[in-house]
Amino acid sequence: MMKIRYVQNDEGPELAYSSESGLGLIEKNGHYFKDHDRTGKLKEFEDWRLSPQKRAKDLAQRLSIEDIAGLMLFTSHLAIPSTGKRSQTYGGKEYDPQVTTPSELTDIQKEYFCKNRIKHTLVTTIQSPQVAAEWNNKVQSLSETMPWAIPIVNSTDPRHGYNSDAEFNEGSGGQISQWPESIGLAATFDPELARRFGTIASKEDRAMGISMYLGPQIDLGTEPRWMRYSGTFGESARLSSKFANAIVEGFQQTLGRWGKESVSTMAKHWPGGGVIEAGRDAHFAYGKYGVYPQNNQQYQLLPFISVLDKKLTDVDRIAGIMPYYSISMDFAPGQSENVGNAYSHYLITDLLRQKYQYDEVVCTDWCITADEPSNVVDILSGDQSWGVEENFTVAERHLKLLLAGVDQFGGNKDPEPILWAYQQMCKMMGKPWAEKRFRKSAMRILKNIFQLGLFENPYADIKRAEKIVGNVEFVAAGLEAQKKSIILLKNKQQVLPLSKGEKVFVPERTYPAQTGWYLSDIPSETKSPMNLDKIAKNFQKVERPEDSTATIVRIKSPERAFVRYNGYDPNIVSKDETGYLPISLQYRKYTASNARKCSLAGDRRPEHILNRTYRAKTIETINESDLDLVIETRKQIGAKPLIVSINTSNPFVIREIEPYADAILLDFGVDDTAILSILSGEFNPSGLLPFQMPQDMEQVERQSEDTAFDMRPYQDEIGNSYDFGFGMNFAGEIRDQRNRKFIKDR
Secondary structure (H helix, E strand, C coil): CCCEEEEECCCCCEEEEECCCCCCEEEECCEEEECCCCCCCCCHHHCCCCCHHHHHHHHHHHCCHHHHHHHHECCCEEEECCCHHHCCCECCECCCCCCCCCCCCCHHHHHHHHHCCCCEEEEEEECCHHHHHHHHHHHHHHHHCCHHHCCCEEEECCCCECCCCCCCCCCECCCCCCECCHHHHHHCCCHHHHHHHHHHHHHHHHHCCCCEECCCECCCCCCCCCCCHHHCCCCCHHHHHHHHHHHHHHHHCECCECCCCCCEEEEEEECCCCCEHHHCCCCCHHHCEECCCCCCHHHHHHHHHHHHCCCCCCCCCCCEEEECCCEECCCCCCCCCCCEHHHCHHHHHHHHHHHCCCCCEEECCCCCCCCCCCCCCCCCCCCCCCCCCCCCCHHHHHHHHHHHCCCEECCCCCCHHHHHHHHHHHHHHCHHHHHHHHHHHHHHHHHHHHHCCCCCCCCCCHHHHHHHCCCHHHHHHHHHHHHHHCEEEEEHHHCCCCCCCCEEECCCEEECCEECCCCCEECCEEECCCCHHHHHHHCEECCCHHHCCEEEEEEECCCCCCCCCCCECHHHCECCECCECCCCCCCCCEECCCCCCCCCCCCCCCCCCCCCCCCCCEECCCCHHHHHHHHHHHHHHCCCCEEEEEECCCCCCHHHCHHHCCEEEEECCCCHHHHHHHHCCCCCCCCCCCCCCECCHHHHHHCCCCCCCCCCECECCCCCECCCCCCEECCEECCCHHHHHHHHCC
16 A cells, blocks of 8 residues: 655645655755755755745746646546546556456556656546545656656546536545536525635545646626536626636635645636537537627626736636637637637737736647547547648647647647647747747646645545545535525415425426437436435325326426537538528427528638528427426316426526416526425525526527627516526515626626
């Protein structure tokens, strides 16, 4: 078993290193320092008494270009243990739990750290928090055997959301606090709650050896059809900015400063990915264009400006920025090049670096330097090199990114294209310029590692991971946030709350067949949409609608057939058919009669599609059966109360549902316990709409992708308008300080 040595200074940080690493200590004036370069002489970068900036500058000048290339790399998704669609080998063999401990390093991981000198990982599925901590410690011990003994930074995408991808949430061994998705946090209109989320999530992440959060996602939700809407804080720049600041402070601060419970954050996706034309998504070539029909570029930037402001302290300023895959079409006509955002010198250097004086890390989104996919709906068959798909080699794309001002390459594991780019820089601008440029990126990256305290102690305490992650207090805080995020939209004749002895019927729901993210087939199934045991604890559960005194129908907002019909279907492409389709926010079949005749953006390359209109085309959602279920249930129960609970990912056309429902609840990823706490009256609902609910699809088609609050909201039979900031409690419409403050100058 690996042993970790700890040395506690009287006035200084706890030093921790593996007994296997060969590192020693330097003693000076009664203080101890880790001997990272094994010289026995204290260097500035080893001196924890100096500022992270000064230490980073010193070490950046000492590293070789090969070392810096390793710092610029960032692994693709790593599962612990490595199984499933991205499985790797252990000693040349597939993972076998009878032979290999789950925290062992794979063959490829060892190559990443030792040969390619990579210092940043993206951790996805973990068997348990304890296994994650053990794996981290083995990674750090290995890194300490290498020259300079630079610690490894393990990062994560958001993994605390109740609806998060299993790679990050369920992949935490089922032991982690669970919170609403970002749009659900926004529905609380309470930035302090978001700060508490960041504080708790950072404690849990650091306990597992994770020290970087690839978030928050602060794109504005001004395009209601966007596939990644649930990751935003809605369409208000003011509300989004407040939540962005709060989450960054929560994650990065340990008692007001950088410390051992801090996690560095990386805001995404500069300069705002929520403007993709028609709501498609830039992971795919058919959705690579962001558009600005009303020239609201500056509005889209506001949440980013709030977290990169030079006036903020280091611990409150975002530690990293990630540009999006998309091409922000004509962002600054005559100045900006129409290429993927990370490739744009204007967006990265002129705007971000110079105008907004941002001198921290800029990291590309994952995998943008290889050739574009051969299969347009499969993100594993190629990379998203939008705007530089042709006439650029992989190495030339690295060069262009570096010249644009990027520091790190998300998901790239090979240092050779970076080293080639360095040589080209030497030829183009001279070796002193090229070396200075590389060392500048190294200094930015190293500063983040120093301020996290990893050079002094990169190890995780296994027992602490067991104690901290998913403890009772943290789980309760997440559940409380879930309750606060639920929005009561309608409560006709105060049917809610239900009485304790209510006889409740919950009809089964048909879960539609889907195509998953990696083109895997997800079969259809019919089952109860709620935990019947939890219902039985609150009410009398009945099996037939005729025996009920109230009925709860649990459904989802309209779903597209992800990925295949997310605004495009390659299977229908022909000489006369482009394949472009509408994205519908209603349950029933939708024909886009009011769509643009000509798209605002398109691919000008020969034999590609310039006009991506879908006008007059028809699309179906995959869960129209949810609407059928509501209507059929209403017929079955007659005048008895019908409560419709809707798990929501995007604003949608609720006019199809509302006339049949006595009460409507919206949630954004919550446990049944949270829903039942409102139905039973244990918790008085307090959530507010962080977006507008459109009157119909005509409103959706007529709104502009870059513009907030430009739809006519739906008005229900009672006369309530489902506009931004609307929500109800048991007494009626909520009119408190929260929605007045944010609606005033929305």
